[in-house]
Amino acid sequence: xxxxxxxxxxxxxxxxxxxxxxxxxxxxxxxxxxxxxxxxxxxxxxxxxxxxxxxxxxxxxxxxxxxxxxxxxxxxxxxxxxxxxxxxxxxxxxxxxxxxxxxxxxxxxxxxxxxxxx
Amino acid sequence: xxxxxxxxxxxxxxxxxxxxxxxxxxxxxxxxxxxxxxxxxxxxxxxxxxxxxxxxxxxxxxxxxxxxxxxxxxxxxxxxxxxxxxxxxxxxxxxxxxxxxxxxxxxxxxxxxxx
Numbered sequence: 628x629x630x631x632x633x634x635x636x637x638x639x640x641x642x643x644x645x646x647x648x649x650x651x652x653x654x655x656x657x658x659x660x661x662x663x664x665x666x667x668x669x670x671x672x673x674x675x676x677x678x679x680x681x682x683x684x685x686x687x688x689x690x691x692x693x694x695x696x697x698x699x700x701x702x703x704x705x706x707x708x709x710x711x712x713x714x715x716x717x718x719x720x721x722x723x724x725x726x727x728x729x730x731x732x733x734x735x736x737x738x739x740x741x742x743x744x745x
Numbered sequence: 746x747x748x749x750x751x752x753x754x755x756x757x758x759x760x761x762x763x764x765x766x767x768x769x770x771x772x773x774x775x776x777x778x779x780x781x782x783x784x785x786x787x788x789x790x791x792x793x794x795x796x797x798x799x800x801x802x803x804x805x806x807x808x809x810x811x812x813x814x815x816x817x818x819x820x821x822x823x824x825x826x827x828x829x830x831x832x833x834x835x836x837x838x839x840x841x842x843x844x845x846x847x848x849x850x851x852x853x854x855x856x857x858x859x860x
Contacts, residue, residue, distance in 0.1 A: 670850040724846050735788035
């Protein structure tokens with residue numbers, strides 16, 4: 628049963644520390660998304676990649692967040708330095724997104740990385 | 746602008762009641778996909794259904810059914826004979842066409858099914 632895998636599941640860190648979250652998309656999927664979920668903002672799109680190329684990272688605070696996809700099996704989201712307001716659940720999702728009328732275009736989420744910055 | 750509105754923030758029902766979760770969307774595109782996802786208390790987001798904009802047939806899957814009406818830009822979700830295990834946050838989402846691949850999510854509806 629293919630699924631998106633995220634690590635770590637839970638992370639507590641001190642303000643100012645670097646945090647790296649990793650995501651292994653479903654094999655064969657060409658598009659990877661990073662979302663952040665908070666009570667106040669709901670699900671926010673931070674960045675996404677298509678065929679490993681970054682398409683849009685406008686939802687991400689540029690000064691401290693960075694997202695990369697070093698290869699087709701790994702996407703990373705890094706926060707440096709972390710701040711308490713970054714505390715949230717970070718979801719990675721992947722999908723086979725082709726022409727809009729293909730049989731794909733459904734994105735599947737990982738279990739999330741629960742980040743607490745104290 | 747693309748937008749998905751789930752006006753119901755929280756709904757509570759007693760087990761075995763039917764419940765409908767509303768989703769209203771805005772888009773200028775004529776072709777698009779709509780989705781429903783479920784987020785149980787454990788936190789993961791689970792895909793439930795996808796519907797394209799040319800397919801207005803209602804769909805039923807067990808106790809779940811979906812009503813898509815382009816005329817009112819709505820894609821409502823009904824759970825029949827609700828169960829405690831249906832307690833979750835449910836998200837409606839829209840993907841637009843025109844070359845971007847952004848999925849626009851609503852703010853979610855928290856459903857509480859009481860025993």
